[in-house]
Amino acid sequence: MMTPTKLKIFTGNANRPLAERIADSLGDSLGKLSVTRFPDGETSVRIEEDVRGRDVFIVQPTCHPVNENLMELLVILDAFKRSSPARITVVLPYYGYARQDRKDVGRVPITAKLVANLITAAGASRVLALDLHAAQIQGFFDIPLDHLHAAPVINEYIRKLEIPNDQLVVLSPDEGSIKRALSHQKKIGGSLAIVDKRRSTATETHQANLIGGDLRDKVAILFDDMISTAGSLVGAVNVAVQAGAREIYACATHGVLCGSAIERLKNAPIKQIIITDTIPLPPEKQLPNIKVVSVDFLVANAIKRIHHNESVSKLFE
Template identity: 50%
Template sequence: MAAASLTLPYTSSSSYAAGSGSASSSAAASSLFSSFPLSQRRFVSCDSRSRIQAPNSIKCDLSEPPFKSVNGKPIVPILNERNLPKFLETARMEKTINRTSTRLKLFSGTANPTLSQEIAWYMGLELGNINIKRFADGEIYVQLRESVRGCDVYLVQPTCPPANENLMELLIMIDACRRASAKTITAVIPYFGYARADRKTQGRESIAAKLVANLITEAGANRVLACDLHSGQSMGYFDIPVDHVYAQPVILDYLASKRINSQDLVVVSPDVGGVARARAFAKKLSDAPLAIVDKRRHGHNVAEVMNLIGDVKGKVAVMMDDMIDTAGTIAKGAALLHEEGAREVYACCTHPVFSPPAIERLSSGLFQEVIITNTIPIAKKNYFPQLTVLSVANLLGETIWRVHDDCSVSSIFQ
């Protein structure tokens, strides 16, 4: 049976260093985070890696630059002092964390190898050698090309479109690790497909999110690490531990660099279901006021905007959602915000699903900027001038280390 194969080894390359300057105190006073001036941050390359750089900073030592420019800006931000927990201060650490463990193995699926590589760079590890094939009839073959016996294995594989292909690949990767006697298997799922099918809205519907959770558990995973699940209840569908991380600090860090006056800012939820998420986001943005777009949905991927709750006249509106699929909801919401007198409209989301015709809607001029993360890879043909892509690699890499070292994950977001 003929096969097309993809082998994903890691090879280190040249070193890279980059930095960002500090802002003046007067500029900081009018920023989104008025009490926290931006600090000078720098990526440093060196031979000996120390994962905890304290106090109050995370610095990444990169083997190769994961940076790419979008609109002349670096797309891999670093978490700054506002978002870091006290846990990272060495004076408060009760023990030295071993971050050179040979028992930790990191493997990448084919869904988002670029993100996996960036995570490996942050962690100072090499991606594990794995061979993934697609046979002529569409069947998937996975072979680990190095021993994982007794190791803690982390498999990075978002179940983004094509969701069924990537989900099946993840299940087979988990099975391969289990049969190779891995000590523990953690499925790192930056984007969890089927998360929207988390309840029955009509009679005789399936709850696919629960089914997928069962499949991952039965395949042999011991833990799941997910980013910005569509709803918190999805964590309860798993019978194994779930570490739920949020991309909010990465997006907040970028918005702080925009130097928007906090008095001009309003956070907008594109629907009623996202109010809790938008409220938490607004609280971090100097407790900005909140507005809500009320809409009625007449079918899947079809939304109709009805009215706006809140005042956006003369304001900079930041629309926050967990994902953008066809962009119907957020585009109609942006049009309504402009009608209501909003000065500028920004769209922020963690997961850029971008099903057609999302690109056309987002690039139509409604948005000053569309800010997303790289939990789902974006094809080069889908880039447009207003698009800015931020990386969650540092966040996921730090979380993996903390899980491996039995340290707190929730303290990252406090």
């Protein structure tokens, strides 16, 4: 078994505050790593401490700007690969390109697989990911991947709201999220309802019907893996309003919040939007009803278990 002194957390520029909280939860400080830019924009990396024989964890979500943060991760990985650590684990709180996980039309790439290949080739020994958009992405890696879920963190926050069980309805925003909704319902109680979502184009959807569940004078709580443009979410919220819901909460692991998301959310009748800190929330995207909960303790526990060669799945039993 490795000794605790050999574990070290490093991070790039994608989400340093989260990496600092993870390191703090482990009772340590971040490793010394300099990530800068050459005048022409190229990424420059230097590890400023000895890592030979260490169990290295690199925290770097590939969020916006996606290509820059991904390239930064790859260069960091190469620097570590050439510095002889015992193992390099990439901690991906958010996996960019995850939605390009299949060929849904002809002559398109499967970029989620390409990114997996790049991370592996750059020197990663294993990956720790959080709420992948599609579970099959785990199979895109030829190295071990541990898949975490932010559900325990979000469920704990919902329970603290103390919504009476007979007043709570867990609302799945589409048919593809039913399994996730059921998982949350088992932990927080309430009944279940599903929004029938129809996709008209790659970027546009419309919500047609409500399946099951009576929302009249109830509190509806929506769960999804991410809020991107918020089109699907706001569409589901509108269905809940039309069905008579008195309060609506929206929960998601990843607050991507791109395009017209903030404008849509600002005008939507949502009491509270609960997201995690897998992606940093800049000031221009902060709304009064957005609540950010941290996954630092969850990720820190997973890192500790990986380091000591213990089961990660025990975290969700």
